[in-house]
Ligand SMILES: Nc1ncnc2c1ncn2[C@@H]1O[C@H](COP(=O)(O)OP(=O)(O)O)[C@@H](O)[C@H]1O
């Protein structure tokens with residue numbers, strides 16, 4: 001990656017779901033080391049984009065290239081609503097490590113380490129599904145972080161949380177980025193986007209209409225759709 | 238009215254004085270129903286889990302068949318096994334007709350569809366919730382199935398209890414393949430049917446009270462398990 005080649009490149013990415021062109025020939029290159037926030041109105045295709053890049057949705061057309069050579073990066077995804085197994089917080093992280101092939105002897109220490117980094121050490125033994133929404137989302141972040149992903153996709157991770165819990169999640173996302181993981185995240189919270197973003201990708205009707213450094217985007221968005229979105233004028237679909 | 242009340246009094250006497258005939262029937266019922274629930278559960282659970290998760294040709298047809306079997310008159314199921322197990326039938330040489338084993342087989346056959354249908358629902362709901370997260374983590378099918386079964390274990394145990402309830406309350410099929418032979422294949426339900434038709438209301442009532450008690454206890458246990466697991470695991 002020292003040569004600055006993109007970590008991930010999508011060309012002509014098209015995804016048709018139930019007759020809807022959720023992505024419509026989208027082009028995107030993600031350089032390493034940045035925090036990208038994907039913005040766009042409801043239905044613009046943000047979730048489908050993240051799920052497609054993550055490999056959960058097969059593109060109808062177009063291609064996704066990793067590192068420019070086809071090797072899929074180590075990656076993880078955090079969803080708006082975390083899905084936890086009916087077992088302890090610690091066991092949920094250990095489960096992800098087991099699936100990833102991490103040898104048993106080191107799983108527990110790695111899992112405890114990840115819980116500590118998101119501030120959940122005290123509830124490691126509690127059943128994951130009885131934790132609060134904010135704690136469960138941080139647990140989802142710990143589970144993802146423990147996998148030491150090169151890239152982490154987050155789809156509106158704070159949309160169901162109260163402001164305090166959202167701020168905690170934001171802090172953890174910033175820490176994950178600082179530790180070297182590429183962040184690609186969607187949000188409808190523009191304050192959060194300003195705080196977290198190095199660059200903004202703006203989606204409109206299944207295409208990336210612009211990809212701009214964050215400070216420039218909020219001053220002078222390039223596309224008229226983005227300008228309207230920032231003014232809050234884009235009609236909700 | 239008076240006759241019913243006095244019958245009820247005698248029935249309670251039979252229960253409290255541990256009438257040997259009555260308790261013999263009760264234990265045989267419980268024993269056969271537990272075995273039938275275990276065998277039927279062992280077949281219905283994987284069947285339901287596979288139908289709940291896997292997508293294969295004929296899956297919808299299988300679901301329709303399973304659901305139809307839920308509503309099958311048990312007497313007809315009994316008749317089918319009667320024909321299979323009777324001397325002239327294909328399984329006649331096993332000599333099982335009118336034995337407790339025949340009862341277990343018929344009961345198990347009735348337990349399979351109910352356990353399979355309930356398991357399918359449980360597993361399908363859990364899979365709808367978990368699928369995307371599991372695929373994101375890279376969980377393979379075999380591990381996903383194991384994880385789902387383990388995560389729904391308390392609910393699935395209550396499915397097993399429902400299977401036991403089905404077996405224990407069964408009359409028609411048990412009558413046909415068991416023959417209701419005194420001391421051999423006479424269980425609670427068939428005894429109630431017989432004693433009622435003979436006019437021996439106290440024994441029928443006594444058995445009825447016990448059967449209702451068992452069904453209540455099983456349902457209370459299922460309810461308690463669900464409540465406890467919801468509090469413990471969410
Ligand atoms: N499974 C699906 N079936 C049909 N249409 C879908 C499906 N998922 C998403 N879509 C459609 O694709 C478009 C983009 O959806 P999405 O990526 O969820 O938007 P958002 O930007 O709000 O996250 C929307 O029009 C949505 O209705």
Ligand SMILES: [Mg+2]
Pocket residue numbers: 046047048155156
């Ligand atoms: Mg979305």
